[in-house]
Amino acid sequence: MPDYGRGSEARDGSDGPDSFETFARASQRRLYRTAYLLCGDTDTARDLTQTTLAKMFQHWKRASAADHIEAYARTVLTRTYLAERRRRLRDLLAHSRPDPRPAPDHADLRVTLLSALAGLPPRARAMVVLRYWEDQSVESVAELLKCSESTVKSQCSRSLAKLRTQLGEAHHYATWS
Template sequence: MRSDEEEAFDAFVRNRMPELLRFGHMLTGSADAAADLVQDALERTLNSWSRLRQRDDPEGYVRRTMVNRNVSIWRKRRREYLTDEVPDRVEDADMKVPDQALQTALSSLPRKQRAVIVLRFAEDLSERQVAEMLGCSVGTVKSQTFKALAKLRDQLPNQEDATWTP
């Protein structure tokens, strides 16, 4: 990789890292898993950077890679793993969650429903774009959105000053 490409990639990462981490956190529900997901996506992006740099939206490639990797990971982890020790849970102090109640409710959703909600509402993608990203039909996106919103409405308190309402 040429030095100008390295500098461009470093600048891209420095400028977009907070948004990518927030997106990853919304997808995974965990700051640690989000950091791993972003790192994996950026590593894959680095391999194709010279080609992606010419495109209008390299961030779209990174986000798509994050969604695809997240789907691959949860497909592989369909089983529960029992352990006799509860792991320590450390919260990332730098990760700003605008609404803790919303994050908790999102974390309770099944992974596919969470991905649909994040892509539809946090990333403002159309149903067709979400379907393409997740490799499913538009009808599946609609039904998963409906089910997820119903669960979120049940879990979230009605607040007049809420910043986001499903």
């Protein structure tokens, strides 16, 4: 199986449908997991993953030439998520005013964390997920989202402060298992 994180397949000239199929099978789970963390909904995450793979297939010749195809796919996924969120927000604002979400009553940490992430604006949420879940550097997140490194630092700092306020102090969850 090709190592799609290293860029080695980009140099062997295989840019046919078989190589895309191999890539899609190898990276579908990872893309879905990141999509789920971004949107917090299984159906939307599936749609986002499929849209990302469709875009990758559509531009496979260019995508397969990338140095790090997994990073390229993550970029496509994140930009697709942000574009869909902007589009959905425009539609909502045009038709009605959205009601605020009720606070979560669930004790499960995962549900609580996903609910808190959902309270962040889409771009800030993307920064937090990429920076802390995907363990990307400040530089790579800034490049991916086409903004400055200082913007990434300040947005992540503000977002983490907001999450801490919503979730309470970290020591409450440190003993949870």
